[in-house]
Amino acid sequence: MGRLFILLGLTFLFMHLHASGNISKYINMEYSYVSEIAIYILAIFTLMGSYLYIKEDDKKECDDCHCGHDHSKENKRWKKLLTYSLFLIPIYTGLFLPVATMDSNIVEKKGFHFPVYDDTDEYSQHQFLQPDTSLYYGKDDYLTLMDESLNSLVKRDSLQLTDKNYLKDLEAIYYSPGKFTGKNITLTGFSYNSKDLSKNQVFLFRFGVIHCVADSGVFGMLIEFPEGMHPKNDEWYSVTGKLETIYYQPFKKTIPILKVTSQTKTVEPDDPYVYRNY
Secondary structure (H helix, E strand, O other): OHHHHHHHHHHHHHHHHHHHOHHHHOEOHHHHHHHHHHHHHHHHHHHHHHHHHHHHHHHHHHHHOOOOOOHHHHHHHHHHHHHHHHHHHHHHHHHHOOOOOOOHHHHHHHOOOOHHHHOOOOOOOOOEEOOOOHHHOOHHHHHHHHHHHHHHHOOOOEEEOOOOOHHHHHHHHHHOHHHHOOOEEEEEEEEEOOOOOOOOEEEEEEEEEOOEHHHOEEEEEEEEOOOOOOOOOOOEEEEEEEEEEEEEOOOOEEEEEEEEEEEEEEOOOOOOEEEOOO
C-alpha cells in the first residue's frame, strides 16, 4: 500500500508542477517533454501497482485463514517506514512548500568573489556572471557555435537581451567583448551591489538555467549608472547603454561594462529566470 501511495504522490507531484508552471523553476523548459513522459510512466506504474495490490490483498485474506502470526514481518516494518519516508519527503515539500525565487540574498550567501576565475581545471563549471556551455560540446563544435552567434550579432548596431536570447547572446558578448565595444545593449535584471564597486555601479543579474537547477547560475554584467544614482539590491531595471570593457581587479579579468544612457525602474517579471536556448 505504501508503494502505491508513493507512485500516486509522484505522479500527482509532476502533474501539479506542470499545471502550476513551477516546473520552470527546476528545469529548462526545452526539456519539459522528459518530465511529461515521466508523468505517463508513473501513471502506468500506479495502475499496475493498484492491480497488484488488489490481487495481493485477496491472496492475503486466503493465507490468513491457514497460517499463524508472522513476527519476522513486524521486524521489517520500521525499515519499510524509513524507506517510504525518504520518498515521501520530496513529495510533501514539492506539493506544500512554496517555491523560493532566487534573489541577491542567494548571491550574497554564495559569496560573490568568483574563485572559478583562478581555477585552472578545464572541466570546472564557470556558472557565474558569464554563461559557459563549452562543457557540453567538443572544442571544435563549441568554436563553431560561438562563430555562428558572433556572425549574426556583430553586424547589428544594437542588441536587446530578451528572455529568449539572454543567455545565448550574453555568452557571445563575454566570448569576444571587443567585437561589441561601442554597441548599444539593452537588458533587464535585478541589481546587486558589491563593496568593490562605485556607488553608481551595480551588477545587473538574471538567474539562468542551462539544463536544470543543478547547473543554474547568476548571469549578467557590470552596469554604470549616471552619477548620483545609488541603486539598492533587488531593484529591477531595464537599461540601455554603450558597451565598453574594464579590467576588474577582484576577478583578475577583463569584463564588459555597460555605461547606461537610459534606464527604467521596473517590476520583477512573472518568470524571473532565463533559460538557454539551443
